[in-house]
Amino acid sequence: MDYATYEKMVDKALHGVIHDILMHTAQHGLKDDQHFYITFLTAHPDVKIPQYLKEDYPDEITIVLQHQFDNLMVSKKQFAVDLYFDDILESIKVPFSAVISFLDPSVNWGLNFDPEISDFSKASTPDAHNESGDPELKKEKTGVVVSIDSFRKK
Numbered sequence: 001m002d003y004a005t006y007e008k009m010v011d012k013a014l015h016g017v018i019h020d021i022l023m024h025t026a027q028h029g030l031k032d033d034q035h036f037y038i039t040f041l042t043a044h045p046d047v048k049i050p051q052y053l054k055e056d057y058p059d060e061i062t063i064v065l066q067h068q069f070d071n072l073m074v075s076k077k078q079f080a081v082d083l084y085f086d087d088i089l090e091s092i093k094v095p096f097s098a099v100i101s102f103l104d105p106s107v108n109w110g111l112n113f114d115p116e117i118s119d120f121s122k123a124s125t126p127d128a129h130n131e132s133g134d135p136e137l138k139k140e141k142t143g144v145v146v147s148i149d150s151f152r153k154k
Contacts, residue, residue, distance in 0.1 A: 014111050015096040021104075022079050025065070026072040035066035037103040041115065044098035046078070050090050060100060063092070 021036075039062040040047065042054050053061065063083060065072070070082040071091070078095040103110035 039101035048093035
């Protein structure tokens with residue numbers, strides 16, 4: 001095996017850590033001042049966000065999960081959450097392969113990834129699908145929605 005193979009294996013394992021953190025959050029919520037900054041590539045073909053967000057953020061966007069998020073659902077390959085953008089509640093779906101940064105400032109911990117655009121063509125589809133063709137996501141806990149307006153590029 002070459003170095004790039006090892007690097008991809010490590011990235012896959014670290015995306016699994018994000019999966020586990022979000023699954024725990026969906027089941028138990030956040031504690032005290034805990035919150036997450038999640039930056040992901042909006043150009044990833046499996047990212048599902050409103051068109052106006054793709055237009056405003058053609059490369060990447062950072063969302064914050066803190067006080068106001070709802071319907072956090074986590075599957076093996078992606079997560080989905082409802083958030084407010086300009087006072088409009090929107091549902092988004094993000095495959096873990098699109099995540100480029102995950103930060104929990106409450107414990108000064110984070111991960112950074114450097115996905116290659118060419119990897120998008122190899123994006124795997126999740127194992128389970130519902131009738132709409134989207135991966136099955138299980139709702140574990142109702143949370144609150146977070147506004148990310150203060151993080152938007154002006």
